[in-house]
Amino acid sequence: MKELIPPIESPDGLFHDGNPLTGELGTIATAKWLNDMQEATQATQSEILTVLESAGMSIDLSKKNQLLKALNQIIAGKGFAYSDVSMLSTSAIATEYFGSRFWVDQSCPSSFTLPDISNIDSCGQTITIWNVKDTNITISVGNSSNSISIPMSTVKSLILKPTESATFIVEQNKMWHATGDGVFKHSIMFSANLAQNGWKREPSGLLTQWGSAIGSNGLSNVTFPIAFSNRPFTIIFGFREGAYPSYAQSIVLDDTTMTNLGFRCRTMMATSPVTNSASAYFWRAEGI
Structure with a gap:
């Protein structure tokens, strides 16, 4: 920013018209004053352009409010x-x-x-x-x-x-x-795969996975849709039946095989003696 330019060199620092009737001369605009004015104008323009550039704006000759918008951003x-x-x-x-x-x-x-x-x-x-x-x-x-x-x-x-x-x-x-x-x-805090065998994440970090499976001779090996970071906290089950079953059924989780990748379980019917169940089942696991 250029310093304040000095006033024109006249007795009162103001411009005056000449008077041909009295012979009074008009104020002379000296080269020094004109150069000072030119430098001051260019300095002021540079200051304004710097504000626009800071706001990411380019000069638009059709607009008269660009400086106002740029200042609003800064304020x-x-x-x-x-x-x-x-x-x-x-x-x-x-x-x-x-x-x-x-x-x-x-x-x-x-x-x-x-x-x-x-x-x-x-x-x-x-x-x-x-x-x-x-x-x-x-x-x-x-x-x-x-x-x-x-x-x-x-x-x-x-x-x-x-x-x-x-x-x-x-x-x-x-x-x-x-x-x-x-x-x-x-x-990714809310990412999910909402499928039959799917999963969802929560902002707390909890990962819930679910699916459906059916065993062979009562034995099932299930792979999670995606891997947990560690063994899941819990796995719950529910049998799938098209009609009311003749016998009570149960699912036993083989805890020794449960990892962050999957689990193995056995489906059984409470016959005498106990026999394998051929029923499908739902499962749901929670962990991180």
Whole structure:
């Protein structure tokens, strides 16, 4: 920033018109004063451009509020000050929408790309998207070198289900940070395989697995869909029957064979003597 320029060299420091009737001369704009003015103008422009660059903005001659938007970002400390919520009608989101909050309805696209932040050195810019469609929408990075940070992982895209929302924050060069009710399901803390033989994780670290099996001559060897870190805490069973059984049945777990990978058990019927059961059964295991 250039220091305050001195006033023009006149008796009162002001400019005056000349008067041809009296012969009074006008104030002379000296080369020194003009050079001081030019340097001061350039210095002020450089200061303003530095603010815009810090906000990741480029000069747009059609806009008259770029400095205001950039200052709002710096003052807010975590992105441009929020604007009113508006409809997101374009699939490619530009940097000029930093600080905006959008809703997406049936008339809007179903896929969107975030701004490319490969060359943005500042951080804190935000974009919030709320899905009010009755179908899912997809939010993807605008450049394959960019990523989205979510709890315990990074992704290239997120799916927002109906009524879900997400706020995307520029965390650093090439990296978005996403938060909101539409984000956590993408974290490995909530990952799952909801199949007949499946599993799910919980934020506490608990891993629950389940499945169905049937033995050969009453003996079953079951492999878990994915490995536990250690032996599971517990395994419970339930027989599968199409009709009321004639005899009581029981499942005995062979504890010596239970590992983090699977288990072996025997299915039996309470006949006299005890015989093997050919019934299928459900199992459920919990561990970490």
